[in-house]
Amino acid sequence: MTLSLGKKITFYILLIISALLLAGPMLMAIVMSFMTNQDILSGSLPTALTFDNYIAAFEKFPLMKFLLNSFIVSTVIMLGQLILASLAAYAFVFMEFKGRDLLFFIFIGTMMVPFEASVIPNFHIIRDLNWIDTYPGLTVPFFATAFGTFLLRQNFKQIPKELREASLIEGIGDFKFFLTVVLPVAKSSLITLGAYGFLTSWNMYLWPLLATTNDSVRTVQIGLKQLQTQEQLNDWGMIMAGAVTVIIPTLILLFLGQKRLQKGLTEGAIK
Amino acid sequence: MSMTSPIIETNESYLKKVEKVHKQNRIKSLLKGLLFLLPSIILFGVFVFYPLFRTIYLSFFLTDAKGATTVFVGWEHYVNMFTDPIFLKSIKNTFLFVIYTVPVTVIISLFLAVIANEKLKGIGFFRTIFSSTMGVSVAAASVFWLYLFNPTMGLLNEFLQMFELDPIGWLTDPKWALISVAVTTIWMNVGFTFLILLGGLQSIDSSLYESADIEGSSYFYKLRRITIPLLSPTLFFVITVSIINSFQTFGQIDILTQGGPANETNLIVYSIYREAFVNYQFGSASAQAVVLFIIILIMTAIQFKVGERRVHYQ
Amino acid sequence: MSQVELINISKSYDKQKDVLDGINLTIEEGEFFVLVGPSGSGKSTLLRMIAGLEDITGGFLKIGGHTVNHLPPKDRNLSMVFQNYALYPHLTVEQNILFGLKARKVDKQEQQKRLKDAAEMLGLTDLLKRKPRELSGGQRQRVALGRSVVSHAPLCLMDEPLSNLDAKLRANMRVEIRRLQKRLGLTMIYVTHDQVEAMTMGDRIMVLNDGKIQQVGKPITLYNEPENLFVATFIGSPKMNLADAAFSEDGRFLIIENNIKIAVDSALFTNIPRNRKLKIGIRAEHLFPGMTKKENIHNVEVVNVEQLGNETMIAFEVGSELWTAKWTGQWNIQYSQRIPIQILPEYLLFFDAESGKLIQSAQEGKRQEVVSV
Numbered sequence: 013m014t015l016s017l018g019k020k021i022t023f024y025i026l027l028i029i030s031a032l033l034l035a036g037p038m039l040m041a042i043v044m045s046f047m048t049n050q051d052i053l054s055g056s057l058p059t060a061l062t063f064d065n066y067i068a069a070f071e072k073f074p075l076m077k078f079l080l081n082s083f084i085v086s087t088v089i090m091l092g093q094l095i096l097a098s099l100a101a102y103a104f105v106f107m108e109f110k111g112r113d114l115l116f117f118i119f120i121g122t123m124m125v126p127f128e129a130s131v132i133p134n135f136h137i138i139r140d141l142n143w144i145d146t147y148p149g150l151t152v153p154f155f156a157t158a159f160g161t162f163l164l165r166q167n168f169k170q171i172p173k174e175l176r177e178a179s180l181i182e183g184i185g186d187f188k189f190f191l192t193v194v195l196p197v198a199k200s201s202l203i204t205l206g207a208y209g210f211l212t213s214w215n216m217y218l219w220p221l222l223a224t225t226n227d228s229v230r231t232v233q234i235g236l237k238q239l240q241t242q243e244q245l246n247d248w249g250m251i252m253a254g255a256v257t258v259i260i261p262t263l264i265l266l267f268l269g270q271k272r273l274q275k276g277l278t279e280g281a282i283k
Numbered sequence: 284m285s286m287t288s289p290i291i292e293t294n295e296s297y298l299k300k301v302e303k304v305h306k307q308n309r310i311k312s313l314l315k316g317l318l319f320l321l322p323s324i325i326l327f328g329v330f331v332f333y334p335l336f337r338t339i340y341l342s343f344f345l346t347d348a349k350g351a352t353t354v355f356v357g358w359e360h361y362v363n364m365f366t367d368p369i370f371l372k373s374i375k376n377t378f379l380f381v382i383y384t385v386p387v388t389v390i391i392s393l394f395l396a397v398i399a400n401e402k403l404k405g406i407g408f409f410r411t412i413f414s415s416t417m418g419v420s421v422a423a424a425s426v427f428w429l430y431l432f433n434p435t436m437g438l439l440n441e442f443l444q445m446f447e448l449d450p451i452g453w454l455t456d457p458k459w460a461l462i463s464v465a466v467t468t469i470w471m472n473v474g475f476t477f478l479i480l481l482g483g484l485q486s487i488d489s490s491l492y493e494s495a496d497i498e499g500s501s502y503f504y505k506l507r508r509i510t511i512p513l514l515s516p517t518l519f520f521v522i523t524v525s526i527i528n529s530f531q532t533f534g535q536i537d538i539l540t541q542g543g544p545a546n547e548t549n550l551i552v553y554s555i556y557r558e559a560f561v562n563y564q565f566g567s568a569s570a571q572a573v574v575l576f577i578i579i580l581i582m583t584a585i586q587f588k589v590g591e592r593r594v595h596y597q
Numbered sequence: 598m599s600q601v602e603l604i605n606i607s608k609s610y611d612k613q614k615d616v617l618d619g620i621n622l623t624i625e626e627g628e629f630f631v632l633v634g635p636s637g638s639g640k641s642t643l644l645r646m647i648a649g650l651e652d653i654t655g656g657f658l659k660i661g662g663h664t665v666n667h668l669p670p671k672d673r674n675l676s677m678v679f680q681n682y683a684l685y686p687h688l689t690v691e692q693n694i695l696f697g698l699k700a701r702k703v704d705k706q707e708q709q710k711r712l713k714d715a716a717e718m719l720g721l722t723d724l725l726k727r728k729p730r731e732l733s734g735g736q737r738q739r740v741a742l743g744r745s746v747v748s749h750a751p752l753c754l755m756d757e758p759l760s761n762l763d764a765k766l767r768a769n770m771r772v773e774i775r776r777l778q779k780r781l782g783l784t785m786i787y788v789t790h791d792q793v794e795a796m797t798m799g800d801r802i803m804v805l806n807d808g809k810i811q812q813v814g815k816p817i818t819l820y821n822e823p824e825n826l827f828v829a830t831f832i833g834s835p836k837m838n839l840a841d842a843a844f845s846e847d848g849r850f851l852i853i854e855n856n857i858k859i860a861v862d863s864a865l866f867t868n869i870p871r872n873r874k875l876k877i878g879i880r881a882e883h884l885f886p887g888m889t890k891k892e893n894i895h896n897v898e899v900v901n902v903e904q905l906g907n908e909t910m911i912a913f914e915v916g917s918e919l920w921t922a923k924w925t926g927q928w929n930i931q932y933s934q935r936i937p938i939q940i941l942p943e944y945l946l947f948f949d950a951e952s953g954k955l956i957q958s959a960q961e962g963k964r965q966e967v968v969s970v
Binding site: 019020023024026027030031034035037038040041044052053095096097099100102103107108109110111112115118119122124125126127128129130131132133134135136137152153155156158161186190211214215217218221222233234236237240248251252254255256258259262263265266267270273274275277278 | 413
């Protein structure tokens, strides 16, 4: 399809306007994070660039610790999801046993139970396990994922059944086949799910709010809320510096994996 | 050579042995299958199914501050809930919120996906920008918009001033608060919805467009007759996901309005949160959670029923 | 000890109708045995049952004299080549070939020796470090064969291994597989839907249709003496010409499709019941050019001519049937031209029209079945 010059220009104008509008709030935050407080308060355009806001955010606040906590929590959830979802997807695709389809139906059914609706007993469970303010409390409840299982199942299904049959004749057991064939072959969908899992875990809000009472394992999202509530009145530059710091890891991840995420998520969405 | 061994095949015992081996194999494969599924099953059991039933159970009790049940009250929480103006308001506002956010999110995302699906130079850059809000956490997004909505310094009111309009109390005026939260939410959700819709568009076979070009169809004709019908499964998916997401809104409210002003933005999840973790009324909070669960269940069911009929599967 | 014996084997899913029924068969050691049939005939299912990939519903399977119904695939000491080759996409050719040996913990040196032998035999030596996606279809096929070769299993099963290749390559691989099998002395069970493959490769062929054995025999036997109408039309290209036929009341004529009358010597056909509906069949190469001959000449109108260079195919109608004649050499015949064709009764096969069973095969065909050298 080739477009006429007029059409091309129309599209570029639309694209540029949309991009500016959509990226506006983010751009504003980035610019503000480098502005002096005076410039912000007077509502003028930036007269000087400064890193003071970032320095302040990291010095006045345990932002580094929050970032590290978030990184640990997100990585652990990501790994947990990858392991559990790939094991489950393998069973649903390559193994035949009674009740398999019913179990799959139950798995999919869990997608209908919003976490928010079962948050009260979950909180009590974590509390009774003494998992408040611990990494397990922040991560373990999210290991099992129906979405991830479904996504990987779709992908594993594209692996020819003959591969399993050939390996059966060669005497290779399920677990070995899973490790040495299925996981390497489905590498790209594992990366997709991993990126998605990391992203959603990094951005989690309600659960870390409930499951942390002090700074020891608190994630950066809750840290940002603290920063905002404590500093609301005056220091917008520092708040924005904090907010920008929070979104940088996920934005990088998104920029690197946008194509893959899009493909993977679309495959999960439409059979 | 086969005669050297006794003719065991006619033996009942061999048949029994084969049957036994088959049975063992079946049991073995069942156990192996369950072994692979066990970690997920256990965690789903502990963190999804048990809490679900526990929530229902709790909704019939009064509890102490630790969440232990004290007095059985039957349907009382439910009866109270539906006579409680604050809860009814939160239900009403939640539905309003869904209506504000879902159609606009989908329409904007669809528009962006369509213009970002053209084969133009530098289109990858625009795609990245359009999907970028997916990487912005609810906390960060709320902080950005908190400033934009700021009554004195915020950019939105400065714009209004530029056109000599009266400033608006975006988050403090009951008329505007829910809309403001909705705008934030739309902005946040556009990234994900865009990404999925773009994927849907790209999976449409380009030969369809080529044959339409040969027939001399116009741009909008193609959009209406090819793109939208073939995109309908994807649209169906994003609408469902958006609705469910809207019902689960929490973070924006916690940071932007804390449910105020006058409970205008006290959406259902926030209401549950406050009832449970601020007021320690776990019983009535559970009853609200049950309502949320049922609403989402119904919404998904309706979506599937309606979607099934309307959606054009390839 | 790689003789395979199937005793009254049957297969059904969920207690439904049998997919396979009453299969009795013995495959000799070192034999190239072909299972051929249309899709859905159950031939792949049968192969997969021998491999152990499907349960056997009824009957007994013996390999090397031992009943193996209860054994998993890996304990049946066999190798298998799949239609899509089943190569592990993330492994190199070498890793693919050695995958099974590693799983069986074969000694490292032995592994390398077998790999070297197989790679040389199959011309893969220069490709060992490549991934499957960097190979052509024919090369992938060789890798799949290589996996089978290194296993040293005496019994090899192949499920339509050539159907993903183009025609020219297929002809080459037919010869290669055949040579490989003879060289290694493998017992081969080979599934195909292509009767040409079956005819050219098999020591013996089993024709399967609808889950039932139609005929088992040498290729030439199946060609000359098909036991029923199904085998008659399935084996051979072009397919055997068929038509309804009946003897005249005095027995001196055979009337084909109420159309062609052939004078017959009734002594030739004493075995054929006169009171039953008959089908006759005749191979295309037995419909001779009638230009210089006198007896049994019939003029027919040509509806299609195919020039193959060394032979000419001529299609014409006989009643409701479309027949094909195959004449050697190049013939200048036009569409709708009338030409004389000789139909000799000694080349006719007789079938029972109802049961489809062969009553009598061609007298002449039998006599010249095999030309000894």
